[in-house]
Amino acid sequence: MADLVARSTTRNFSYTGVKGSIQLPSTYSVPRTDEFINFYVGLNGSAGSAVESGLSYGYRDGKFAWRYFLNNGNSTQFQSVEYPGGLTGGQIVPVQLEIINGVAYFTAGGQYKLQVAVSNDLRNPAQAKQVIAAKEEAGGTVTHAKVIFSNLQVKSAGSFVAWTTSTPTNPPYTNTSRYVLGNTTGVPLTATLNP
Incomplete structure (x- = not known):
């Protein structure tokens, strides 16, 4: 089984x-x-912990479906719920992740928490x-057209501010040539997974 990834991270550990x-x-x-x-989207702690939340498509509970999920990055706490009414290709879904008093709160679509x-x-x-x-499994053929992040903001000192190309950000990373990045800054991250 292979994990294929494209990602963009801030340089600074300044966000909640x-x-x-x-x-x-x-x-x-x-x-x-x-x-x-x-x-x-996610947050990486300085000691290697992470919390991650977003949208996933795959097979679970007897069917293929879109789900929204939240995990603490260590697989000790993972929640995944089928997206009510489903999602369609090209749809734009707002997502928000915050850590408040040691608890990560995730909202998908403005209402699912x-x-x-x-x-x-x-x-x-x-x-x-x-x-x-x-x-994907060995010899697998998982592919997807371009995925686009937009309207990015990071929370610092209690307020959300725009995550733009002026925000210190590491160069975007991918571990496979099958992921084609849409820009060289990673802000916003866009990528296509080719066969």
Whole structure:
């Protein structure tokens, strides 16, 4: 099984939240029941912990469906709920993740909410990230058209501010040539997963 990823992270560990919108790919292929695609925002703690939240498409509970999810990055707490009414290719979904008093709160679509407790290093300001990812079996053929993040903001000192190209950000990263990045800044992150 392979984890395929494209991501963009802030250079600084200065944030307690991240929000924006995710435009889903117009087309996608997840042919096997043990494969999936997911697009999410997250926060990385200084000691290696993480909290991640976003949208995922794959097979669970007997069917393929879009879900929204939140996990504490250590797989000790994971929540995934089928997106009410489903989602369609190209749809734009707002997402928001915040850590308040040791609890991560996630909102998808402006109304669907999840929460999990986080580790101690995430009680301090953290590194923000945007991630476009897939998991496939050996010889798999998971693909998706372009995914686009937009309207990005990070929360610093209690307020959300725009995450722009002037925000100190690491160069975008991908671990496979199959992910084609839409720009060289990673702000916003855009990527297509080719066969």
